[in-house]
Amino acid sequence: xxxxxxxxxxxxxxxxxxxxxxxxxxxxxxxxxxxxxxxxxxxxxxxxxxxxxxxxxxxxxxxxxxxxxxxxxxxxxxxxxxxxxxxxxxxxxxxxxxxxxxxxxxxxxxxxxxxxxxxxxxxxxxxxxxxxxxxxxxxxxxxxxxxxxxxxxxxxxxxxxxxxxxxxxxxxxxxxxxxxxxxxxxxxxxxxxxxxxxxxxxxxxxxxxxxxxxxxxxxxxxxxxxxxxxxxxxxxxxxxxxxxxxxxxxxxxxxxxxxxxxxxxxxxxxxxxxxxxxxxxxxxxxxxxxxxxxxxxxxxxxxxxxxxxxxxxxxxxxxxxxxxxxxxxxxxxxxxxxxxxxxxxxxxxxxxxxxxxxxxxxxxxxxxxxxxxxxxxxxxxx
Amino acid sequence: xxxxxxxxxxxxxxxxxxxxxxxxxxxxxxxxxxxxxxxxxxxxxxxxxxxxxxxxxxxxxxxxxxxxxxxxxxxxxxxxxxxxxxxxxxxxxxxxxxxxxxxxxxxxxxxxxxxxxxxxxxxxxxxxxxxxxxxxxxxxxxxxxxxxxxxxxxxxxxxxxxxxxxxxxxxxxxxxxxxxxxxxxxxxxxxxxxxxxxxxxxxxxxxxxxxxxxxxxxxxxxxxxxxxxxxxxxxxxxxxxxxxxxxxxxxxxxxxxxxxxxxxxxxxxxxxxxxxxxxxxxxxxxxxxxxxxxxxxxxxxxxxxxxxxxxxxxxxxxxxxxxxxxxxxxxxxxxxxxxxxxxxxxxxxxxxxxxxxxxxxxxxxxxxxxxxxxxxxxxxxxxxxxxxxxxxxxxxxxxxxxx
Numbered sequence: 034x035x036x037x038x039x040x041x042x043x044x045x046x047x048x049x050x051x052x053x054x055x056x057x058x059x060x061x062x063x064x065x066x067x068x069x070x071x072x073x074x075x076x077x078x079x080x081x082x083x084x085x086x087x088x089x090x091x092x093x094x095x096x097x098x099x100x101x102x103x104x105x106x107x108x109x110x111x112x113x114x115x116x117x118x119x120x121x122x123x124x125x126x127x128x129x130x131x132x133x134x135x136x137x138x139x140x141x142x143x144x145x146x147x148x149x150x151x152x153x154x155x156x157x158x159x160x161x162x163x164x165x166x167x168x169x170x171x172x173x174x175x176x177x178x179x180x181x182x183x184x185x186x187x188x189x190x191x192x193x194x195x196x197x198x199x200x201x202x203x204x205x206x207x208x209x210x211x212x213x214x215x216x217x218x219x220x221x222x223x224x225x226x227x228x229x230x231x232x233x234x235x236x237x238x239x240x241x242x243x244x245x246x247x248x249x250x251x252x253x254x255x256x257x258x259x260x261x262x263x264x265x266x267x268x269x270x271x272x273x274x275x276x277x278x279x280x281x282x283x284x285x286x287x288x289x290x291x292x293x294x295x296x297x298x299x300x301x302x303x304x305x306x307x308x309x310x311x312x313x314x315x316x317x318x319x320x321x322x323x324x325x326x327x328x329x330x331x332x333x334x335x336x337x338x339x340x341x342x343x344x345x346x347x348x349x350x351x352x353x354x355x356x357x358x359x360x361x362x363x364x365x366x367x368x369x370x371x372x373x374x375x376x377x378x379x380x381x382x383x384x385x386x387x388x389x390x391x392x393x394x395x396x397x398x399x400x401x402x403x404x405x406x407x408x409x410x411x412x413x414x415x
Numbered sequence: 416x417x418x419x420x421x422x423x424x425x426x427x428x429x430x431x432x433x434x435x436x437x438x439x440x441x442x443x444x445x446x447x448x449x450x451x452x453x454x455x456x457x458x459x460x461x462x463x464x465x466x467x468x469x470x471x472x473x474x475x476x477x478x479x480x481x482x483x484x485x486x487x488x489x490x491x492x493x494x495x496x497x498x499x500x501x502x503x504x505x506x507x508x509x510x511x512x513x514x515x516x517x518x519x520x521x522x523x524x525x526x527x528x529x530x531x532x533x534x535x536x537x538x539x540x541x542x543x544x545x546x547x548x549x550x551x552x553x554x555x556x557x558x559x560x561x562x563x564x565x566x567x568x569x570x571x572x573x574x575x576x577x578x579x580x581x582x583x584x585x586x587x588x589x590x591x592x593x594x595x596x597x598x599x600x601x602x603x604x605x606x607x608x609x610x611x612x613x614x615x616x617x618x619x620x621x622x623x624x625x626x627x628x629x630x631x632x633x634x635x636x637x638x639x640x641x642x643x644x645x646x647x648x649x650x651x652x653x654x655x656x657x658x659x660x661x662x663x664x665x666x667x668x669x670x671x672x673x674x675x676x677x678x679x680x681x682x683x684x685x686x687x688x689x690x691x692x693x694x695x696x697x698x699x700x701x702x703x704x705x706x707x708x709x710x711x712x713x714x715x716x717x718x719x720x721x722x723x724x725x726x727x728x729x730x731x732x733x734x735x736x737x738x739x740x741x742x743x744x745x746x747x748x749x750x751x752x753x754x755x756x757x758x759x760x761x762x763x764x765x766x767x768x769x770x771x772x773x774x775x776x777x778x779x780x781x782x783x784x785x786x787x788x789x790x791x792x793x794x795x796x797x798x799x800x801x802x803x804x805x806x807x808x809x810x811x812x813x814x815x816x817x818x
Contacts, residue, residue, distance in 0.1 A: 061567065062503055064687035069567050069810070077744065126513075126744045128506040128572055393638040397683045 043181035046271030050177035056170040058132040065399040067094035106364035110288035130403035135205030135219030135279030138395040169219040172278040181238025184266040189309035196324035202278035204381035216328030216382040229261040282381045292364035299358040312336035441699035457798040464706020490697035492655035492669040499673020502579040516739035521584035527731030531723040551585035552578040553761030560801045568810035618663040622671025625654040634684040705762040709791040713784035756804035759797025
């Protein structure tokens with residue numbers, strides 16, 4: 034029982050501190066299919082001094098890049114670039130390429146091998162083919178909260194903005210060799226898990242702990258890690274973790290998304306503009322689907338205003354609304370970059386489709402995506 | 416009564432039937448060996464060939480390798496093309512130590528074999544020739560084992576890269592030794608110098624022209640896997656034919672074609688290479704024919720030299736890899752696995768011996784027996800070593816059967 038109490042103790046962290054985790058694809062140079070050298074690459078990276086960390090993920094084709102905790106956007110962006118450069122360089126020594134994007138466009142999931150750690154073996158045993166199908170790549174954004182009640186409030190309020198993050202990061206139009214017609218097909222793979230979805234409508238941290246203990250008593254979960262929610266509290270770090278983003282095609286976009294989340298959090302926590310509403314979760318599935326399927330061209334139902342409007346319009350309004358907060362956190366430039374892409378209805382998914390239309394080969398699309406990640410090739414404007 | 420429409424008895428076995436018999440022998444041998452002994456299929460292909468060959472059943476006459484040379488050249492051509500296509504110049508540029516390691520692997524191996532043959536009292540020039548042949552790893556074995564185990568990873572990638580480099584090294588060394596062999600045969604200096612230049616330059620030129628044609632046609636055909644496959648086969652066969660009729664080296668021509676097709680493909684017009692089942696046919700043919708031409712008879716007589724040849728070859732490769740492995744970015748364990756994986760010798764070596772013998776009968780007798788006996792031993796042991804190394808490295812797909 035003490036273990037449980039410890040796990041659910043909300044470690045306070047500096048409000049609005051932030052960091053990101055990026056799940057990255059490793060591909061082979063010769064056929065651009067997913068590689069299996071995560072172990073070798075990680076062994077090399079151990080010898081490179083990095084501010085953040087690089088860790089194994091569920092399959093041998095994936096690594097996870099974690100930043101350290103930051104207060105401001107410019108420092109986060111700079112660290113991401115430095116880590117990116119180190120990873121790309123070491124990968125190059127092994128003739129591997131590193132890619133962003135939420136899915137690998139053409140890999141076959143039957144060929145994936147699960148990274149041999151205890152936890153990942155357990156996942157494979159439990160979820161069967163889902164575990165391998167789960168070879169998708171996401172960005173997680175952590176936002177620091179001073180206490181558990183603030184975290185619960187922030188999760189409820191951020192949920193309204195989940196479609197924003199889906200549409201702004203969407204980078205997985207292709208999956209298993211086909212154009213899925215989705216802007217983010219990755220989310221669909223996440224949906225298949227029994228514990229996917231969202232946090233229940235609890236009013237504070239105490240009620241959340243009670244919920245968690247019941248779920249654990251039922252034997253449904255063992256730890257917080259078992260919830261694959263869109264946004265979940267992470268008491269261990271004292272953060273909330275936004276998990277809906279596809280890994281963008283370059284680190285610049287990853288840092289911009291984090292800056293947007295930070296600015297939103299500042300506005301929500303400091304001004305408490307509204308009280309959480311259950312209605313958020315009534316429209317959540319619809320909004321989420323619209324954003325994953327149509328991206329910036331989708332619709333959004335505002336659960337507070339009870340209106341339906343174009344998602345792009347909603348995002349632009351929100352970006353403008355939190356611009357003062359962003360400026361105060363040195364992140365105005367990031368939000369301006371996001372807004373520019375929204376205005377021309379352009380996302381990483383559109384870039385990938387454009388490249389595929391031009392080169393007519395998913396393998397070569399992956400090659401260009403790797404160049405984009407490495408920073409050799411700026412993501413061209415539409 | 417002797418009706419004219421009936422064939423002569425026994426009927427002569429034509430080329431198509433020969434082709435079928437070779438494939439069938441390979442298939443059966445491969446399956447039997449895999450199911451009953453758990454050995455790589457390649458070993459079975461070779462044993463199938465041995466059984467058909469003059470030393471056992473005599474179904475295939477001696478010299479079948481000469482008669483079936485077209486098939487061998489086509490198979491080898493296709494295989495070294497694929498190998499060349501895996502040679503990534505960008506990787507070598509990014510990782511200079513890798514390039515150093517690859518050259519050292521060839522050099523150390525050549526030096527070790529050369530020294531061991533000298534110790535057995537062979538004439539330096541001929542020992543150098545044999546050492547050059549011994550430097551090359553069998554491209555067919557490493558590619559086929561990698562394919563069948565669906566292996567992927569650093570040991571696999573480097574095995575293919577080092578094989579490409581040591582095959583080129585072997586051919587260049589062999590060709591550069593030509594002037595000295597020529598001079599021994601009291602030919603003119605001019606001929607002695609021009610001949611290697613003609614072979615290397617000519618082969619590279621044909622490979623270059625074919626690669627330009629390939630890239631140009633691929634751009635025109637577009638990114639369709641089925642059409643690019645036909646185009647590849649067409650140009651590979653054409654290049655093999657051109658190399659043969661111009662008295663050039665099929666191996667140098669095709670490895671050049673493969674390398675340039677990859678590294679000149681700036682516009683990325685070629686799709687990733689997949690020869691699939693069609694490509695497998697050529698592998699089987701090559702191994703069965705090589706098996707049929709293996710020489711075991713001389714083995715007892717030259718056993719000591721053969722053992723020294725094999726051990727020196729392994730130590731040379733291993734030493735270079737241990738020395739430069741870490742600098743080029745692999746762990747010592749991977750370096751050891753790599754030197755084991757690079758052990759196979761096969762049809763390529765047989766072809767090199769035959770070609771050298773054809774030009775210089777002096778390169779015959781005992782020394783050829785040493786090399787061919789080493790091939791015979793490594794043809795059986797090599798695939799097993801490669802398979803073991805890739806499995807040990809954790810790069811084989813556990814779901815894939817034995818190679």
